[in-house]
Amino acid sequence: MKGSFKTIAAAFVVLGLVSMGGCGGSANAEKQNGKTVIKIQTFNNFGYGKSTSEKPGANLWAQYEKEHPNIKVEETVAASSDDARSTFNTAISSNSGAYDIYAADIAWMPSITAMPNKFTDLSSYIKNNDWMDWKVQGGKAADGKTIGAGNDIGPTAVCYRSDLFAKAGMPTDREQVKDLLGGDSATWDQYFKVGAEYHQKTGKPWYDAMGGIWGAMKTQIKESYVKQDGTIIATNSTIKNLYDQLTATTEMSAHLSQWSDDWNSQFKADNGFATIMCPAWLLNNIKGNSGDFKGWDIADVTPGGGSNQGGSWLVVPETSKVKDEAAKLVAWLTAPEQQVSTFKAASNFPSSPTAQKNPAVSGKLDPSMNNAPVGKIFTDRAKAVKIVPYTGSQYYDIDAKLGDALGRVDVTKEQNPDASWKRFEQDVKALS
16 A cells, blocks of 8 residues: 555545455454444555445445355544554554454554553464465564464555657557557666656656666665664665765656655646656546546556555464454455555555466456556566565654654755765664
8 A cells, every 4th residue: 555655734534435245254353233343444545445436346244244144343543654553553552442454554563462461463364375485475474383373565656747748759569658668677777868868858847756767776775774684784885885876867857755745746847757667556536536538558567677656465463362353354355365455445455476367467458558458567577576674663764864864965965975974874873
């Protein structure tokens, strides 16, 4: 899910109490009309609830109800990952048992896997499910427990403005654009080389923001900020070289703060950015910000190799009074068939290879992206992911500071790259 990347201020919305079926609840479980209640917290749009004419996926709660007549689910949907995480942290630290299932964003998982005793081992429940190997690892604790059941993922391609490419005399066919950017051997050097040529021809920005580029770059390093032994290495040559490479492309940037009103308005502007790093979930943002504009397309390529940005898991806290029933629901929700349904309902890309092969996924064309075969493209991009970064307890704090450093160069322009890096070094030292 995109929760880690966008924060919207809004209150929690209770979608309703939906009667569902299942095995009987435990003796201490909350009951409603004789049915065991399972409480689940999600955020943004997981595609579980009632479908719409625009998103015709099934109502999974209603479907589960037919199969399990003794269960009732209460789904609470937070507007953003940050909102949900605040409630989650309070509940887990106080052992309040507020929810029986939590949807957990990728940014939460390091803290969750670091305290496996607070969560139910789902291994025996999800043994018939299948997820990509790197997704499985993301839900495992150091002691080997699987405490996160894999939901969606964020494989990344390059979305581009075909109208702006055409005006610049560049190829617009997505296969030709893929080749232009280096094909299966695409590098950041090649991406920036093409960007420099585009900018020289047009005077227009090649990409939206350095932060967006860094979002893909950082996922291609196994140990970026912290080594697995806990050693902080965020200011070493690996990160510094990438930082230097990125900040040397200042003239190619639109200098936008992602998720800002200015950023939103540039998706269909004549002087808007020509490319953007495009996790599967970002298509919803492109569509929402483009309206009836039809200039966007997508190329099956990722500079530097594969990149996964985002994704989520479902976890069951030990405080749940209905752990068995909750774990069974988690296994069902993350099975291939339901991942296909949530893809159709909310465009959340499946982490299950079986789901990815389903014609509803593999054959999906997107009219708003020039009928691009988005199912095939993102399946290819998921297969291209070879590295899953180690994200220790300090990873996201350090990453926020690196984002600040790029922002000072790119967005506010208050510091040059060298000065901003020195401040980053100070920030990292303060976190040590």
